[in-house]
Amino acid sequence: MRKILSVAFILLVLTGIILAQTSPNERKEKMPKILVVYYSHSGNTREIANKLKDLTGGDIFEIQTTTPYPAEYSVLVEQVRKEKSSGVKPKIKSGFAGSKDYDLVFLGSPCWFGTIATPVETFLSEQDFSGKTIVPFITHGGSGLSSSVRDISVLQPSANVAPGKAFSRGSLSSAQKEIADWLASFL
Numbered sequence: 001m002r003k004i005l006s007v008a009f010i011l012l013v014l015t016g017i018i019l020a021q022t023s024p025n026e027r028k029e030k031m032p033k034i035l036v037v038y039y040s041h042s043g044n045t046r047e048i049a050n051k052l053k054d055l056t057g058g059d060i061f062e063i064q065t066t067t068p069y070p071a072e073y074s075v076l077v078e079q080v081r082k083e084k085s086s087g088v089k090p091k092i093k094s095g096f097a098g099s100k101d102y103d104l105v106f107l108g109s110p111c112w113f114g115t116i117a118t119p120v121e122t123f124l125s126e127q128d129f130s131g132k133t134i135v136p137f138i139t140h141g142g143s144g145l146s147s148s149v150r151d152i153s154v155l156q157p158s159a160n161v162a163p164g165k166a167f168s169r170g171s172l173s174s175a176q177k178e179i180a181d182w183l184a185s186f187l
Protein backbone atom coordinates (compact mmCIF):
# COMPACT_ATOMS: atom_id res chain seq x y z
CA MET A 1 0.00 0.00 0.00
CA ARG A 2 2.83 2.41 0.90
CA LYS A 3 4.47 1.67 -2.48
CA ILE A 4 1.24 2.43 -4.36
CA LEU A 5 0.75 5.69 -2.47
CA SER A 6 4.33 6.73 -3.09
CA VAL A 7 4.02 6.06 -6.86
CA ALA A 8 0.85 8.17 -7.01
CA PHE A 9 2.51 10.87 -4.93
CA ILE A 10 5.63 10.97 -7.13
CA LEU A 11 3.49 11.29 -10.30
CA LEU A 12 1.43 14.06 -8.73
CA VAL A 13 4.49 16.00 -7.58
CA LEU A 14 6.28 15.54 -10.95
CA THR A 15 3.28 16.80 -12.91
CA GLY A 16 2.76 19.69 -10.47
CA ILE A 17 6.38 20.78 -10.74
CA ILE A 18 6.27 20.61 -14.56
CA LEU A 19 3.06 22.64 -14.79
CA ALA A 20 4.18 25.24 -12.25
CA GLN A 21 7.68 25.89 -13.56
CA THR A 22 7.36 25.85 -17.35
CA SER A 23 5.83 27.76 -20.24
CA PRO A 24 3.33 25.90 -22.51
CA ASN A 25 6.04 25.17 -25.10
CA GLU A 26 8.46 23.90 -22.51
CA ARG A 27 5.71 21.81 -20.95
CA LYS A 28 5.35 19.64 -24.02
CA GLU A 29 9.05 18.83 -23.92
CA LYS A 30 9.08 18.18 -20.20
CA MET A 31 5.96 16.02 -19.94
CA PRO A 32 6.72 12.44 -18.96
CA LYS A 33 7.86 10.33 -21.92
CA ILE A 34 5.38 7.53 -22.29
CA LEU A 35 5.67 4.02 -23.70
CA VAL A 36 2.77 1.61 -24.17
CA VAL A 37 4.00 -1.98 -24.33
CA TYR A 38 1.62 -4.91 -24.62
CA TYR A 39 0.94 -8.48 -25.65
CA SER A 40 -2.36 -9.49 -27.20
CA HIS A 41 -3.51 -12.83 -28.60
CA SER A 42 -7.03 -12.10 -29.82
CA GLY A 43 -6.93 -8.29 -30.07
CA ASN A 44 -8.60 -7.02 -26.87
CA THR A 45 -5.44 -5.77 -25.18
CA ARG A 46 -4.24 -4.32 -28.50
CA GLU A 47 -7.45 -2.28 -28.69
CA ILE A 48 -6.82 -0.71 -25.27
CA ALA A 49 -3.12 -0.22 -26.04
CA ASN A 50 -3.91 1.71 -29.23
CA LYS A 51 -6.39 3.92 -27.38
CA LEU A 52 -3.78 4.62 -24.70
CA LYS A 53 -1.24 5.50 -27.38
CA ASP A 54 -3.71 7.91 -29.04
CA LEU A 55 -4.69 9.57 -25.76
CA THR A 56 -1.18 9.95 -24.37
CA GLY A 57 0.79 10.50 -27.60
CA GLY A 58 3.25 7.88 -26.35
CA ASP A 59 5.23 5.30 -28.30
CA ILE A 60 3.95 1.75 -28.63
CA PHE A 61 5.62 -1.67 -28.73
CA GLU A 62 3.96 -5.05 -29.22
CA ILE A 63 5.42 -8.14 -27.57
CA GLN A 64 5.25 -11.02 -30.05
CA THR A 65 6.11 -14.68 -29.64
CA THR A 66 8.60 -16.19 -32.10
CA THR A 67 6.09 -19.00 -32.74
CA PRO A 68 2.50 -17.80 -32.83
CA TYR A 69 0.10 -19.43 -30.39
CA PRO A 70 -2.74 -21.52 -31.87
CA ALA A 71 -5.76 -19.49 -32.90
CA GLU A 72 -8.31 -21.96 -31.54
CA TYR A 73 -9.20 -21.10 -27.95
CA SER A 74 -9.32 -24.61 -26.45
CA VAL A 75 -6.00 -25.61 -28.08
CA LEU A 76 -4.40 -22.37 -26.86
CA VAL A 77 -5.66 -22.87 -23.30
CA GLU A 78 -4.29 -26.43 -23.25
CA GLN A 79 -0.89 -25.29 -24.58
CA VAL A 80 -0.60 -22.48 -22.02
CA ARG A 81 -1.68 -24.86 -19.23
CA LYS A 82 1.15 -27.23 -20.21
CA GLU A 83 3.68 -24.36 -20.43
CA LYS A 84 2.75 -23.21 -16.96
CA SER A 85 2.95 -26.63 -15.38
CA SER A 86 6.34 -27.31 -17.01
CA GLY A 87 7.69 -23.81 -16.25
CA VAL A 88 8.80 -23.37 -19.89
CA LYS A 89 8.32 -19.76 -21.00
CA PRO A 90 7.55 -18.91 -24.64
CA LYS A 91 10.31 -17.25 -26.66
CA ILE A 92 9.59 -13.72 -27.82
CA LYS A 93 10.87 -11.70 -30.76
CA SER A 94 13.72 -9.29 -30.05
CA GLY A 95 13.49 -5.65 -31.07
CA PHE A 96 12.65 -3.85 -27.84
CA ALA A 97 15.08 -0.95 -27.51
CA GLY A 98 14.80 -0.75 -23.72
CA SER A 99 13.03 1.63 -21.39
CA LYS A 100 15.80 4.19 -20.87
CA ASP A 101 14.06 6.92 -22.90
CA TYR A 102 10.79 6.66 -20.96
CA ASP A 103 9.49 7.89 -17.61
CA LEU A 104 6.19 6.02 -17.61
CA VAL A 105 5.50 2.58 -19.07
CA PHE A 106 1.95 1.31 -19.58
CA LEU A 107 2.21 -2.48 -19.64
CA GLY A 108 -0.73 -4.39 -21.12
CA SER A 109 -1.60 -8.07 -20.99
CA PRO A 110 -4.56 -10.38 -21.20
CA CYS A 111 -5.32 -12.16 -17.93
CA TRP A 112 -4.18 -15.77 -18.39
CA PHE A 113 -4.91 -18.16 -15.53
CA GLY A 114 -5.23 -15.33 -13.04
CA THR A 115 -2.10 -13.41 -13.98
CA ILE A 116 -0.20 -11.79 -16.88
CA ALA A 117 0.17 -13.81 -20.08
CA THR A 118 3.29 -15.95 -20.35
CA PRO A 119 4.84 -13.85 -23.20
CA VAL A 120 4.67 -10.86 -20.84
CA GLU A 121 6.40 -12.93 -18.16
CA THR A 122 9.18 -13.69 -20.69
CA PHE A 123 9.42 -10.00 -21.60
CA LEU A 124 9.68 -8.85 -17.98
CA SER A 125 12.25 -11.49 -17.14
CA GLU A 126 14.46 -10.26 -20.03
CA GLN A 127 14.15 -6.49 -19.45
CA ASP A 128 15.16 -4.08 -16.72
CA PHE A 129 12.67 -1.44 -15.61
CA SER A 130 14.57 -0.37 -12.49
CA GLY A 131 13.49 3.09 -11.37
CA LYS A 132 10.72 3.27 -14.00
CA THR A 133 7.03 3.56 -13.22
CA ILE A 134 5.04 0.67 -14.70
CA VAL A 135 1.28 1.12 -15.01
CA PRO A 136 -0.34 -2.26 -15.71
CA PHE A 137 -3.52 -2.67 -17.75
CA ILE A 138 -5.20 -6.03 -18.07
CA THR A 139 -8.06 -7.28 -20.24
CA HIS A 140 -9.98 -10.22 -18.86
CA GLY A 141 -13.09 -12.37 -19.03
CA GLY A 142 -14.18 -11.83 -15.42
CA SER A 143 -11.13 -12.20 -13.14
CA GLY A 144 -10.05 -8.54 -13.16
CA LEU A 145 -6.42 -7.85 -12.30
CA SER A 146 -6.17 -11.00 -10.15
CA SER A 147 -2.48 -11.38 -9.21
CA SER A 148 -1.11 -9.54 -12.28
CA VAL A 149 0.18 -6.46 -10.46
CA ARG A 150 1.84 -8.46 -7.71
CA ASP A 151 3.47 -10.78 -10.27
CA ILE A 152 4.80 -7.81 -12.29
CA SER A 153 6.36 -6.46 -9.07
CA VAL A 154 8.00 -9.81 -8.42
CA LEU A 155 9.54 -9.85 -11.93
CA GLN A 156 10.58 -6.17 -11.74
CA PRO A 157 11.39 -5.61 -8.05
CA SER A 158 13.19 -2.30 -8.65
CA ALA A 159 10.37 -0.69 -10.66
CA ASN A 160 7.55 1.37 -9.16
CA VAL A 161 4.46 -0.62 -10.08
CA ALA A 162 1.24 1.41 -9.98
CA PRO A 163 -2.12 -0.13 -8.98
CA GLY A 164 -3.16 -0.88 -12.59
CA LYS A 165 -6.48 -1.04 -14.36
CA ALA A 166 -8.63 -3.97 -15.49
CA PHE A 167 -10.82 -3.84 -18.61
CA SER A 168 -13.52 -6.43 -19.11
CA ARG A 169 -13.50 -7.88 -22.64
CA GLY A 170 -17.29 -7.50 -22.63
CA SER A 171 -17.21 -3.71 -22.42
CA LEU A 172 -14.30 -2.66 -24.61
CA SER A 173 -16.50 -0.57 -26.90
CA SER A 174 -17.16 1.85 -24.04
CA ALA A 175 -13.55 1.85 -22.86
CA GLN A 176 -12.56 5.18 -24.45
CA LYS A 177 -14.18 7.23 -21.67
CA GLU A 178 -13.06 4.77 -19.01
CA ILE A 179 -9.46 5.16 -20.20
CA ALA A 180 -9.71 8.96 -20.40
CA ASP A 181 -11.12 9.14 -16.83
CA TRP A 182 -8.45 6.76 -15.59
CA LEU A 183 -5.65 8.80 -17.20
CA ALA A 184 -7.09 12.04 -15.84
CA SER A 185 -6.87 10.60 -12.33
CA PHE A 186 -3.08 10.49 -12.40
CA LEU A 187 -1.57 12.19 -15.48
Ligand SMILES: Cc1cc2nc3c(=O)[nH]c(=O)nc-3n(C[C@H](O)[C@H](O)[C@H](O)COP(=O)(O)O)c2cc1C
Nearest residue numbers: 040041042043044045110111113114139141142143
Ligand atom coordinates in the same frame (compact mmCIF):
# COMPACT_ATOMS: atom_id res chain seq x y z
C1 LIG B 1 -4.94 -19.20 -22.01
C2 LIG B 1 -6.01 -18.25 -21.53
C3 LIG B 1 -6.26 -18.12 -20.17
C4 LIG B 1 -7.22 -17.21 -19.72
N1 LIG B 1 -7.40 -17.07 -18.37
C5 LIG B 1 -8.30 -16.16 -17.92
C6 LIG B 1 -8.48 -15.96 -16.52
O1 LIG B 1 -7.85 -16.60 -15.69
N2 LIG B 1 -9.39 -15.03 -16.13
C7 LIG B 1 -10.11 -14.28 -17.03
O2 LIG B 1 -10.89 -13.44 -16.62
N3 LIG B 1 -9.94 -14.44 -18.37
C8 LIG B 1 -9.06 -15.36 -18.84
N4 LIG B 1 -8.88 -15.51 -20.19
C9 LIG B 1 -9.59 -14.61 -21.11
C10 LIG B 1 -8.72 -13.45 -21.55
O3 LIG B 1 -8.10 -12.80 -20.45
C11 LIG B 1 -9.51 -12.37 -22.30
O4 LIG B 1 -10.24 -12.92 -23.35
C12 LIG B 1 -8.59 -11.26 -22.81
O5 LIG B 1 -9.33 -10.09 -23.04
C13 LIG B 1 -7.88 -11.65 -24.09
O6 LIG B 1 -7.04 -10.59 -24.47
P1 LIG B 1 -6.40 -10.49 -25.92
O7 LIG B 1 -7.55 -10.41 -26.91
O8 LIG B 1 -5.60 -9.25 -25.90
O9 LIG B 1 -5.58 -11.72 -26.16
C14 LIG B 1 -7.96 -16.42 -20.65
C15 LIG B 1 -7.72 -16.59 -22.02
C16 LIG B 1 -6.76 -17.49 -22.46
C17 LIG B 1 -6.51 -17.63 -23.94
